[in-house]
Each structure stands twice: as structure tokens, then as C-alpha cells.
Amino acid sequence: MERVERIAFTFTNGKVLVTGGYGGGRWLNSTELYDPSAETWTTIGSMNTTRSQHISSVLRDAKVLVTAGRIVDDSLNSVEVYDPLTETWTTTDSMRHAPHEHAASVLLNGKVLVAGGFDNIPLNTSELYEPSTEMWIFTASMNHMRWKRTATVLVNGKVLVIDGFDSNTINTAELYDPLSGTWTSVGSMNDA
Numbered sequence: 001m002e003r004v005e006r007i008a009f010t011f012t013n014g015k016v017l018v019t020g021g022y023g024g025g026r027w028l029n030s031t032e033l034y035d036p037s038a039e040t041w042t043t044i045g046s047m048n049t050t051r052s053q054h055i056s057s058v059l060r061d062a063k064v065l066v067t068a069g070r071i072v073d074d075s076l077n078s079v080e081v082y083d084p085l086t087e088t089w090t091t092t093d094s095m096r097h098a099p100h101e102h103a104a105s106v107l108l109n110g111k112v113l114v115a116g117g118f119d120n121i122p123l124n125t126s127e128l129y130e131p132s133t134e135m136w137i138f139t140a141s142m143n144h145m146r147w148k149r150t151a152t153v154l155v156n157g158k159v160l161v162i163d164g165f166d167s168n169t170i171n172t173a174e175l176y177d178p179l180s181g182t183w184t185s186v187g188s189m190n191d192a
Contacts, residue, residue, distance in 0.1 A: 002023045002024070003021040003022070003028065004021055004022050006018055006020050006022075006028070006052065007055065007066075009056055009058065009064075011058070011084065012062070014035075014036055014037065015033055015035050015036070017032075017056070017064065017082070018031065018033075019031045019047060019054070019056060019066060019082075020050065020051045020054060020066075021052045022052050027051070027071045029046045029047040029048070029049060029051065030043065030046050030047075031044050031045065031047060031082070031089075032044065044087045045082075045087050046089070047082075048078075048080055048089050049071075049076065049078045049091075050071050051068075051076055051078075052069055052071065052100075054066055054067060055067050055068070055069075055103070056104075057106050057112050058106065059081075059106065059131050060106075061131070062084060062085075063081050063082060063083050063131075064081065064082040064084070065080075065092075065104075065112055065129065066079065066081070066082065067095060067104055067114055067129075068097075068098060068102060068117070075098035075099065075118070076100070077094045077095040077096070077097060077098035078091065078094050078095075079091070079092050079094055080092065081134075092134045093134050093135050093136050094136070095127055095136050096136055097119060097123060097125045099117025099118060099147070100118055101117055101118050101147045102114055102115065102117025102123070103115045103116055103149055103151035104151070105153050107153065107157065107159070108153065108157040108178075109157075109178060111128050111129060111130055112131070113126060113127075113128055113139070113151070113159055113176060114127050114129070115151060115159075116146045117147050121145070122147050122164075122166045122167070123146075123147065124144060125138070125141050126138070126141055126176070126183075127139065139176075139181045140176075140182050140183055141183070142174050142176075142183050143172075143185050144170065144172055144185075145166045146161070146164035146165065146166060146170060146172075147165055148165050149161055149164030149165075150162050150164075157178055158175050158176060158178070159176040159178070160173060160174075160175055160186070161174045161175075162174075162189065163189065171188045171189040172188050173186045173187060173189065
């Protein structure tokens with residue numbers, strides 16, 4: 001079956017996990033694991049919630065955090081954790097907002113920063129997930145609303161968020177400081 005609006009990423013062992021999306025005329029909660037050494041696909045346990053346009057992050061304990069997304073016209077705030085050892089999905093604390101096409105970054109301290117996204121309007125909100133308590137808390141909002149953007153954790157632990165859309169393409173950049181919990185505008189790129 002074809003699958004679009006899904007998320008795929010690679011584990012440290014080289015295997016690729018593909019989650020959710022849309023295919024065969026329906027929204028999916030299925031997950032598949034690709035083993036490049038054997039060139040095989042294996043269907044593994046399904047997520048608890050059907051979703052697309054979500055984000056996956058690998059936590060320090062090698063579990064996978066799947067955040068938010070959408071189904072049809074509804075944005076989701078639900079969150080799940082995949083345990084590759086048991087091949088099971090567990091629902092965890094829901095996000096405070098319901099973004100799709102957001103950014104997620106695993107910080108050097110192990111927390112996960114989710115920023116921006118879209119929920120009927122572009123968002124500038126930011127939330128932090130603490131894996132040890134499985135809880136979400138608000139942190140400062142970005143200076144600009146944006147979705148479909150890129151977030152990169154820098155070697156100093158700060159997070160650089162660039163580009164995206166508000167109602168148009170934007171070329172601004174912002175820097176999140178996990179120590180102060182603040183965002184700082186850091187200029188614009190030359191092209192949007």
C-alpha cells in the first residue's frame with residue numbers, strides 16, 4: 001500500500017521505523033520496520049492513535065516519542081512512546097497544544113522541545129517533554145508563528161529554528177536557549 005504524510009527515521013542499529021500516514025484511502029496507525037541488511041519489511045505493533053504529519057524523536061533510552069499530528073481536518077495533541085525492545089506502544093501525557101507539521105528536538109539534557117506547527121493557524125507555541133516524568137510543560141513561545149520549519153540542536157545545546165511558513169514563506173531564524181527557556185531572533189536568511 002502507498003503511504004504518504006508518514007514519518008520515517010533510522011535507529012542506531014540501522015533499521016528504519018515508519019509510522020502512520022495516509023494510504024489506501026484511509027489514515028493509518030500501522031508501523032513498519034525496514035531492515036537494510038536483510039532488505040526486509042516487518043509490520044510491528046500499531047500505534048494507539050491513527051495519525052499523519054506527526055514527528056518522531058528518539059529518546060536517550062532508545063524509545064521513540066511520537067508527537068501530535070492530524071487526522072482528516074483535526075489536529076491531535078496525543079503522544080505515544082514506542083519501545084523497540086518490547087515492540088509496544090504506550091500512550092503518555094498529551095501535549096497542551098495540538099500541532100501538526102511542527103518541529104521536535106531532543107535537547108542535550110534529554111528533554112524534547114516541540115515548537116511551532118499548525119492548528120487551523122500557524123503556531124508560535126513551545127512545549128518541553130520530560131521523559132522521566134512523562135509530562136509536558138510550556139516554555140517561552142517563539143517570536144514568530146511558523147510551521148513546516150527546520151530545528152537543529154547545536155553543539156552548545158541551543159536549538160536553531162529556521163524558515164517555514166506563517167501565511168507566506170518566511171526566512172527568519174530563532175535560537176532557543178534551554179538554560180534560560182527563551183527565544184532570541186538571530187536575523188534572516190538571504191532567501192525564503
